[in-house]
Amino acid sequence: MNSDKKFDLEDRLVCFAADIVFFCKDMPSDMTGQYYGNQLLRPGGSSALNFGEAQGTNSDKDYINKVSITLKELKESRVNLRILDRVKYVGNSMRSKLLNEVEQLVRIIATIIKNKKQ
Template sequence: MEENNVFNDKIFNFEDRLVRFAGECIFFTRNLNKSFENEYYKNQLIRSSGSSSLNFGEAQGTISNKDFVFKVSLAVKELKESRNSLKIFDYIKEGDENIRILLLKEVEELIAIASKMIMNKK
């Protein structure tokens, strides 16, 4: 695995990490082979990774803990969908292997962080 990758730069702001994850998913999909299957899962990955960032952005503007938990829960749902799309690409060995591994590691960390935020608000 590459020692010099974008995820080596530590970002401590969760929203910024979500934005970076969504952007890196876009970069990953730009290099996929053109096929019906890849287009389908590529579009899913772009939507779900971006949606996780957008939902967390909305969570920051909520008034109650209940609303915050709901919005962050939506972000977790979208992150899990992103993870699933990445796992499919991993299973069929599509795209750059090193980048797939990095994205899968990052999405696991993002899910864990967001889930902890939810538990702390309950």
């Protein structure tokens, strides 16, 4: 049962990464869109990739390290989305959806790390 939850979370991270791609594709190609789009694509996709890597680790220490990188990338995505939200830059409903999802993912991953350290 526990491994099913990991795959559900992995699916959520993959969906988040895909939604980031769609969101960034719709950004204007002005200076702001290029800068924040590029900055958002990297951590948005990396969070899912690092979580996938964590599933293949051989020790709790390595698992915590990979999942901690996932958390770092999600937090970077969150700040980027908050900046875009603050300036009301494109995609109001999608931006809100992404902000909500990243907040939930940050909480989930932080809890996983906390529990694994105990």
